[in-house]
Amino acid sequence: MKIVWISYPGGAYAKEVPELLGCAENALGLNEFVRAHHHELVTTSETGPKLDPLLADASVVVATPFWPAYITRERLAKMPQVKLLLTAGVGSDHFDLKAAAERGLTVAEVTGSNVVSVAEHVVMQVLALVRNFVPSYLEVVGGGWDIAKVASRSHDLEDKAVGIFGMGRIGQRVAIRLRPFDVRLHYYDNRRLSTAEEEVVGARYLPLEALLGTSDVLSINSPLTPATDRMFDRALIGKMKKGAYLVNTARGRIVDTDALVAALKSGHLAGYAGDVWYPQPAPKDHPWRTMPNHAMTPHVSGTSLEAQRRYADGVRDCLERFFAGRPLDRDFLIVENGKFVSPSYSYAFQ
Ligand code: NAI
Numbered sequence: 001m002k003i004v005w006i007s008y009p010g011g012a013y014a015k016e017v018p019e020l021l022g023c024a025e026n027a028l029g030l031n032e033f034v035r036a037h038h039h040e041l042v043t044t045s046e047t048g049p050k051l052d053p054l055l056a057d058a059s060v061v062v063a064t065p066f067w068p069a070y071i072t073r074e075r076l077a078k079m080p081q082v083k084l085l086l087t088a089g090v091g092s093d094h095f096d097l098k099a100a101a102e103r104g105l106t107v108a109e110v111t112g113s114n115v116v117s118v119a120e121h122v123v124m125q126v127l128a129l130v131r132n133f134v135p136s137y138l139e140v141v142g143g144g145w146d147i148a149k150v151a152s153r154s155h156d157l158e159d160k161a162v163g164i165f166g167m168g169r170i171g172q173r174v175a176i177r178l179r180p181f182d183v184r185l186h187y188y189d190n191r192r193l194s195t196a197e198e199e200v201v202g203a204r205y206l207p208l209e210a211l212l213g214t215s216d217v218l219s220i221n222s223p224l225t226p227a228t229d230r231m232f233d234r235a236l237i238g239k240m241k242k243g244a245y246l247v248n249t250a251r252g253r254i255v256d257t258d259a260l261v262a263a264l265k266s267g268h269l270a271g272y273a274g275d276v277w278y279p280q281p282a283p284k285d286h287p288w289r290t291m292p293n294h295a296m297t298p299h300v301s302g303t304s305l306e307a308q309r310r311y312a313d314g315v316r317d318c319l320e321r322f323f324a325g326r327p328l329d330r331d332f333l334i335v336e337n338g339k340f341v342s343p344s345y346s347y348a349f350q
């Protein structure tokens with residue numbers, strides 16, 4: 001059978017850094033494994049119309065959120081043989097999940113593979129915003145020494161109210177990592193943690209509006225679903241505390257592009273950071289590149305070299321089971337033969 005692997009081009013780094021398993025060329029280290037099973041692995045960085053002929057006779061698509069090929073309903077309709085859609089990483093919104101379910105397909109991701117990597121990135125970006133790191137760094141690079149300029153927007157994180165929207169694997173790890181900064185931690189999730197779990201992560205539940213109104217820093221850690229698509233619009237951002245910082249490592253589309261720019265320009269939000277954009281790759285003129293007071297990176301938080309090893313192993317495990325006709329790891333499944341089985345996604349699709 002034919003497996004199509006779609007990812008970012010590794011260029012010279014593909015050879016220089018063999019640990020860069022997640023680039024198109026290095027194909028998650030799966031080339032020999034797939035060949036040994038007498039299947040075909042096709043590798044590409046095409047995400048536009050040139051991808052379509054490659055997908056036409058594919059049985060399995062392995063895609064990455066970092067360089068997403070948007071597998072829409074229209075595309076799926078032109079893929080009669082496809083059975084399995086796999087995400088090398090976590091977050092499978094690049095697949096039209098509803099259309100995939102209607103077709104009876106299976107969709108899975110490598111749950112947990114990069115949750116520590118993202119949580120570390122969140123902590124870094126929270127500190128970058130609150131401590132005013134980027135302007136301070138640029139002051140140094142620019143040859144200046146204007147302490148007043150950089151100190152006038154620099155704060156301690158200690159004693160700030162930190163809110164987490166989506167208290168799953170990443171959200172909980174963010175909480176545990178921020179706890180030693182002596183912050184006041186709250187969260188909102190449509191599935192509330194038990195009292196014992198709240199004790200472990202050190203965060204208390206608040207209804208959404210209360211979370212928005214009290215958080216000095218808010219971290220978005222939910223999946224992108226029909227329920228969260230552009231959820232952080234003008235009205236919702238307007239309910240956030242004036243001067244708050246927003247960090248989004250979940251998905252770019254959870255935040256409305258123009259509403260965010262307006263909130264930063266008006267000063268309603270003091271800063272924004274994250275690594276996720278819509279669309280990706282972000283075009284050169286994407287307004288988030290040039291909006292004030294941001295500390296954005298490209299979509300890289302979940303693809304540290306350690307994370308790449310973990311999601312490569314996870315994809316291999318999925319393929320091994322699929323080739324042998326065995327069920328995939330339950331934790332990895334989002335849609336199983338057309339049925340939503342992941343609690344994080346089912347809520348929004350039923
Ligand atoms: P998870 O499934 O463990 O946690 C997600 C949490 O969000 C769950 O507790 C769920 O109940 C909650 N949730 C879902 N819909 C909600 C809603 N409408 N309102 C409130 N809460 C809601 O997933 P995990 O591993 O924590 O990842 C979360 C997301 O982070 C992924 O879906 C993905 O989009 C993103 N991600 C980003 C990465 C990056 O490189 N930037 C890497 C890995 C994940």
